[in-house]
Amino acid sequence: MSDMLSQDEIDALLRGSAESDETNEKPEIRTDDHISTVEVDALGEIGNISFGSSATALSTLLNQKVEITTPQVSIVDRNLLEEEFPHPYVAIQVQYTEGFSGANLLVIRQSDASIIADLMLGGDGISPSQDLGEIQLSAVQEAMNQMMGSAATSMSTVFRKKVDISPPSINLMFIPKGEGKENLPEEDLLVKVSFALKIGELIDSSIMQLLPLKFAKSLVDELMAPEEVDIHTPSVPIEEPYHAEREVAAAHTVEAPRVEEPSVNVQPAAFADFESPQLGAHEAQNLNMLLDIPLQVTVELGRTNRSVKEILELSSGSIIELDKLAGEPVDILVNSQLMAKGEVVVIDENFGVRITDIVSQSDRLKRLK
Template sequence: MSDHLLSQDEIDALLKGASASPEEADGNEPESLAELYQRVLVRLAPLLPSLAGKALRNPSAEGRWSSWGEVRRQVSSPLVARCDFTGVIQGVQVSLVDGAMRAVLPALAPAEEPVSFLNKLSLALVTALEQELGVSLGPHSSAFQELDLNKPESVPIRDDEACVVLQLRLRGDAGDLVWFEVLPGDVAKEMAARAGMATAETAAAAQAPPAAVNQQQPATAPGAVPVTPAQFAPLRPHATVPQPANIGLILDVPLQVTVELGRRRMLIREVLELGKGSLIELDKLAGEPVDVFVNGKLIAKGEVVVIDENFGVKVTSIVSPAERVQNLQ
């Protein structure tokens, strides 16, 4: 295979896989798993800008029966990661990034070194998969590395073993990020069954009617004085910040926190005249709160403090959404 990106014909050949054994490759597992991984990618959407440094959107997943031998013949110099499931589902899932795709990873995800980005993406994907299935997979993942798939010991799957090959795609400004998840037939069938159970449970919970409360009005005795219940203003609950259901996926993502003491516009002549001992007067007054930025976005203000031998910032106020909009104008 040449070093260009996989053509559509090559992708179709990889997904079709003519050598899958007929006794296994006759179910609708590819369609079920494609729907499952589509939902998984949607769960990952809030995480992608922080991981990649650029927007990756419009997730899609396609699945076909194939065989491991066909997969090996269709990829060239791939990066391979293996995830062993030891929980409710037991087996292996193999992640493949074709060698040609590796060449465009720096443009698609400039915020991370390519292998580091793929490792974090793979870990987040498995976590989202567990959440979508509602079960623990007990995953043990290996880091992405270049493997010789012609060696039988590299991946514990027989060449003639039927597999479900899932093509996952995320679209970015610099191109599409495409990679493959390969599941042996027995793992694919078990995972598809679990996905069906999870979907059925979710649908049943959504359709269940709320429990009716039978309230009977007490009988009024003859000649009794009518009594009107006291009306109280509803208590105002403490304001809470809702947490997204998938917030756990991004808790370990590093963010760049910057504190800005002040700014100053200078002419080129003034910059060239700077030397050792020069003083630059900033636009902040002494004692005025400093700005705290996270990934370049103003999120708080505070005052400079000294912690042991280091400078720090004591947050005095959090920037409101309205103030953030004003800062963008």
């Protein structure tokens, strides 16, 4: 018996393979079927403005040059997220608490998040640990919090109202393994706004923003709302208030010559002598009303600057070196303003400070400005 297939059998196999491919082919989602070109442009402009300030905040935080370029807007199906996000990612969710009602999800690659965490913790970002522990995730969370805080401030300016967000929550996301999908928006269709992200010479990747389609459309509607109000409210008598103002202005113009200008007595300003104040009885009584106001007095031994990494490494028994020498006078602050200097003493079992020098009155006045 021959093991070779006949031409009819080969054709049948090819037809079956083609039918199988057609069956497995997934419907294509067209962006313009769900959002118009105007809405795409509006979402891109909102992203440009908000993430422009976010790049500045992240650059300051990481001490690296950060570039976030023009966004690309597309529609993704929640059921097809495995194709959109095939790699391990970190998802940061932010809820709007004022100004809007909705959520915003930032998605970055886990490898990029590792570099950001390393920079936040005082590293150079060149060879970061790929295992994101609790400390690393907290560092990335803080970086994204600063970014979204700046974005919310920019959106307040764009939408002319206060916009505020909740502290972000952070989760690892690897869709092919089913990790983190439960934290994604529940809507079937999502708007993905993708930005090219460059951080120095360390990261050349992307950062993505996922919004529910309904929420994205509401942002566009609110952005365009002022123009719609002007168009759809023709019954409001716009011209009448302006006519009334012109009539009032004309009346004032006619009556103005009838009013006689009062004589003005101009004298040089006189200021009290702070060095030797002479208070009258009334002034002394007013001053006495202020004498019972409590003030916070602080004795400062010294200061120092430490990175986040060094702070996190502190433990019981750690020693922090200050910027003052032993025996050097300490600063005495009143309501956080330097007022005097002194030396530390021990009174019975308590610490105290003996004042050795008082800041002059003129210097104190300058510090209060």
